Every structure is written in C-alpha cells, then in structure tokens.
Amino acid sequence: MSEKKMKIAMLGHKRIPSREGGVEIVVGELATRMSQLGYDVTCFNRKGHHVSGAEFDAGALKMYQGVRLKSVWTLDKKGLAAMTSSFSAAIAAAFGRYDVVHFHAEGPCAMMWIPKLLGKKCIATIHGLDHQRAKWGKFASWYIRTGEKCAVRLADEIIVLSQNVQNYFKDTYGRETQFIPNGVTRPVVAVADEITKQYGLQKDDYILFLGRLVPEKGVHYLIEAFKGIDTNKKLVIAGGASDSSGYDCELKALAQNDERIVFTGFVQGKMLEELYSNAYVYVLPSDLEGMPLSLLEAMSYGNCCLTSDIPECKSVLGDFGITFSQKDIRDLADKLEQLCSQPSVVEQYKQTAANYICEVYGWDDVVNKTIALYKKVNNLA
Numbered sequence: 001m002s003e004k005k006m007k008i009a010m011l012g013h014k015r016i017p018s019r020e021g022g023v024e025i026v027v028g029e030l031a032t033r034m035s036q037l038g039y040d041v042t043c044f045n046r047k048g049h050h051v052s053g054a055e056f057d058a059g060a061l062k063m064y065q066g067v068r069l070k071s072v073w074t075l076d077k078k079g080l081a082a083m084t085s086s087f088s089a090a091i092a093a094a095f096g097r098y099d100v101v102h103f104h105a106e107g108p109c110a111m112m113w114i115p116k117l118l119g120k121k122c123i124a125t126i127h128g129l130d131h132q133r134a135k136w137g138k139f140a141s142w143y144i145r146t147g148e149k150c151a152v153r154l155a156d157e158i159i160v161l162s163q164n165v166q167n168y169f170k171d172t173y174g175r176e177t178q179f180i181p182n183g184v185t186r187p188v189v190a191v192a193d194e195i196t197k198q199y200g201l202q203k204d205d206y207i208l209f210l211g212r213l214v215p216e217k218g219v220h221y222l223i224e225a226f227k228g229i230d231t232n233k234k235l236v237i238a239g240g241a242s243d244s245s246g247y248d249c250e251l252k253a254l255a256q257n258d259e260r261i262v263f264t265g266f267v268q269g270k271m272l273e274e275l276y277s278n279a280y281v282y283v284l285p286s287d288l289e290g291m292p293l294s295l296l297e298a299m300s301y302g303n304c305c306l307t308s309d310i311p312e313c314k315s316v317l318g319d320f321g322i323t324f325s326q327k328d329i330r331d332l333a334d335k336l337e338q339l340c341s342q343p344s345v346v347e348q349y350k351q352t353a354a355n356y357i358c359e360v361y362g363w364d365d366v367v368n369k370t371i372a373l374y375k376k377v378n379n380l381a
Contacts, residue, residue, distance in 0.1 A: 006374060007040045009098040011089035012108035013044035015071075017064055018270050020240070021212060022103050022293040023127050025183055028064075030102075033367045035066035035363040039272070042098070044089035046081060056057045063126060079140055082107055084093060101373045103151070107140075110147035112154045124151040125159040126177075129168065148165055149173075156377040159370070161291035164311040165276045180370060183363030184296040184355065192239040192275040196272075199262055201278065203295040204343075206234040206262070207336065208279035208303075209270070213241045213248045218308060220286035220346040222262065223254050225333035227374025231340045233260070238275055240266030266381070276301040281339050281346060285324075285332060304349035306335055 008031075014020050016028040031041045060350045061069050073083070074081050090111035093101045103124045112122050126148070151158055152169070158177040161167045167173045195201040207226065210307035211217050219237060226235045237255075241248040248263075250258075255261040267275060277281075282305045282308035289312040296316060298305050305321040307313035314323060324331040339346055374380075 002073075002186075003070050003127075005040065006380075007042070007096075007102065008034060008100050008102060008374065009042050009044065009089075009093040009096060010102045010104065011093060012102055012104035012118070013043070013046075014087060015115045015264045016043050016069070017061075018066070019272075022290070026125070028102055028365060029363050030370060031067045031182065032065040032228040034371065037367070038372075039371070041067045043069055044085075044092060045069050045071045045086040047097045048075065057259045062326045075373070083110075083143065086111045087114075094118045094120060101377055103155070104149040105164045106151065107144045108147060109155070110143060112147075113148045116154050118188050119154050121374075122154060123157045123159065123373060123377065124155040125161075126151065126163060126165060126169075128288065129165060129349060159181075159373070161287070162289075162312045162315060165290065177212070178369075178373060180366055181361060182291045182293055182296060183359055183366040184293075184361050185363060186358045187273065187276070187297075187300055189301060190270065192274055192278045192279040194271050195274045195278065199261075199264065201234065201236065201275075203278040204280040204282075206236045206279060207283060208236050208238065208275055208298075209237040209283050209285075210236075210267070210275060211292075213237070213239050213251060213286070214248055216286060216288040218287050219251055220254060221285045221327060221329050221332055222283055222326040223251060224329045225336060227255075228259065228333045229257050229337045229340065231260075231337070233280060233340060236264060236275065236279075237261065239263040243297075276303065279303055280337070281293070281306055283332075283336075284308070284313060286310060287314065287326060292316065296357055296361055299353040302350050302354040304346040306332075306339065306341065307351065316361075318360075319355065 010027050010031055013024045014028040018024040018025055031043050035041045060071055072085055072092060074085040086108035091114055094115040101120045101122045103109045103112055105127050115122055132209060152173045154174045159179045159180050161181050166177050166179050192203050209219055209222055210341050253273045276298060282303040284292055284295050284307040286308055292314045307323055308326040309323040310326055
C-alpha cells in the first residue's frame with residue numbers, strides 16, 4: 001500500500017455535505033481535504049430526514065468533492081437512527097477494502113468491534129463526552145458510554161478535541177489519546193442583505209446565538225439574561241431543534257412577550273454567513289462542549305464573543321474573548337449590559353479575534369496530524 005493510495009472510511013456522522021452538527025462539519029472538512037491530497041475516502045451517510053426537518057433534505061449524492069458517499073440502512077426513529085446507521089456502516093466498512101476505519105463520536109464506537117473482527121485499523125475521534133448531554137435518556141446514555149469504553153479498548157488511536165477530555169480519558173481509563181483540535185477557514189465577510197429583508201436585521205444591531213437548540217447549549221440562560229437587560233438590540237437565536245423534542249418550544253415560550261427576540265430556525269449558506277458577519281456580539285452559553293466549531297466560526301468572522309467559562313470555551317477564546325460564570329444568569333446579563341454600553345470594547349475584540357483564531361486553528365494542520373495517525377497505525381510512518 002502506497003501512502004497516497006490509502007483507503008479511508010469514515011462513519012458516525014449523519015451525512016455530508018451538511019451543517020446538522022459539528023461532527024458533520026468536521027467529517028466534511030477532513031474527507032474533502034484528504035481527497036484533494038490524493039487519498040481514497042469514503043463516507044458512510046445516514047439515510048433519513050435532516051435533523052431540523054424534511055424541508056432541509058438534499059438529494060442523495062454519490063460523490064462530493066472527490067469523496068465517495070454511501071448511504072447505509074437506517075431506522076429513521078428518534079434514538080435508533082444513530083445506532084442502526086452505525087451498525088450498517090460498521091459492517092460495510094468491515095467488509096470493504098479499507099486501510100483505516102475512522103469512527104466519529106462516542107456512540108458509533110459501540111460498533112467498532114465489527115471492523116476489528118476483520119482486522120481493520122480503527123481510529124476514534126471523541127467530539128465530546130456525549131453521555132453527559134442532557135437530552136439523552138438512560139438507555140441512550142448507557143449506549144454512548146458503551147461506545148466510549150469500546151473506543152478505549154479497541155481503537156488503535158483516539159483523537160480528542162480538548163485538553164479537558166484528554167485528561168478525562170487518562171484519569172478514567174489510563175488511556176493515552178492524541179490531542180488534535182478542530183480547524184477553521186477564514187471566511188469572506190458578507191454585508192447584511194437577506195437578514196435585513198427577512199428579519200429587519202442591520203449590522204451591529206443584534207446579539208447572536210448560532211447552534212443546535214439542545215439543552216446543553218444553555219440557550220435558556222441567554223434568553224433569561226437578555227430579557228432582564230435594557231437594550232434596543234435584538235437577540236437572534238439561529239439553529240434547528242436536533243433530537244431534543246420540546247426544547248425549542250420551551251425556548252419560544254420563555255421568549256414570548258419580548259419582541260426583541262428573533263428565532264430563525266436552521267440556517268445555512270448566505271443567511272448563515274450574513275448572521276455571523278453582522279452580529280454585535282456572539283454568545284455561546286454552553287454547559288457542555290467538545291470543541292465548539294460555532295465559536296471558531298464566529299471568531300473567524302471577527303466577532304466579539306462571550307461564552308460560559310467551561311474549559312472547552314476558554315481554551316478557544318484565549319485572551320481574545322470574554323467569559324461569564326457557567327449557569328450564572330445574573331453574571332451573563334451583567335456582561336451583556338457592559339458590552340452593549342461599551343462599543344469601543346466590542347470593537348477591540350472584533351479587531352483581533354479573526355487573525356488569532358485563523359492562525360492558531362487551521363484545517364491543514366488538523367488534516368496533516370490525522371493522516372500521520374493513519375500512517376502510524378499502518379506502519380507507514
């Protein structure tokens with residue numbers, strides 16, 4: 001096997017191309033960039049509807065930017081789609097001629113034993129400690145934890161996205177892992193056009209949250225804090241509801257009677273670019289993250305970013321953003337009020353965020369380090 005003819009399979013994501021979650025963005029970036037470098041990459045896509053609704057479904061592709069796409073059997077039911085698609089993909093990868101099978105996220109790793117039975121080299125990327133997420137029931141949490149343990153026992157290498165998670169695997173299992181954070185690409189800043197036509201939004205007249213509407217993102221803290229501050233700025237909540245049935249309805253009920261709060265639903269393309277490009281402040285009030293891609297993206301657009309002080313957010317921000325005490329609605333409200341009354345401070349962060357984040361977190365470096373692991377497990381290094 002020559003290095004450039006290495007055949008790579010990826011599974012555990014919903015589908016690519018897609019922005020349904022951070023895992024999908026990461027898989028898309030890795031797969032397409034590896035393909036451009038001459039590697040043979042196949043991604044096993046889940047069948048079924050887009051997580052934010054059938055209206056966002058795209059036609060099934062066979063190829064995407066040089067990457068082979070194979071749709072696998074999926075039972076499109078809440079709680080079963082991820083498990084069944086991972087099972088199907090693991091079987092397909094086991095019987096395919098692949099040099100590396102790359103599992104993404106903890107739950108899918110429960111199926112790692114299948115390709116390992118046929119002697120495949122397997123790598124796992126742990127995008128976050130998913131069993132800790134508030135949206136899961138007891139069975140789902142048990143299954144995801146099982147996937148975590150399978151990765152510890154079976155994976156030839158484990159990639160983690162934060163030092164905090166790396167410490168967790170060392171302390172809990174005594175397992176060494178490879179720290180390879182996510183990357184970001186410097187975008188082209190867009191002028192307000194579609195967001196003005198559709199929502200009446202202008203540059204710097206809104207505070208933005210952009211991400212999945214799931215409990216661990218802490219959007220309820222943000223809405224409560226925003227309702228208590230005196231500002232003419234709007235609060236834009238952009239994102240789809242994912243698997244957390246009812247949480248988006250709870251958020252809308254919490255926001256009712258405050259006409260300053262705007263829900264856009266799932267966004268992509270030009271709308272997403274304009275929302276990032278024209279926000280006054282971007283807020284990520286999460287309780288739990290792996291490595292927040294939305295924060296990397298927001299900073300790459302030159303945003304002043306305010307996040308909870310969990311380690312995964314603080315490590316990305318460095319000295320180029322602001323934090324509030326996790327779950328502390330009063331502290332979040334105070335920080336929002338300060339930023340709304342101090343545009344010069346906001347502008348200082350805007351001036352430095354993009355250069356910092358794009359220099360420190362580049363996709364080329366992520367791809368090169370990941371390929372180095374592929375070579376290592378195949379004795380090509």
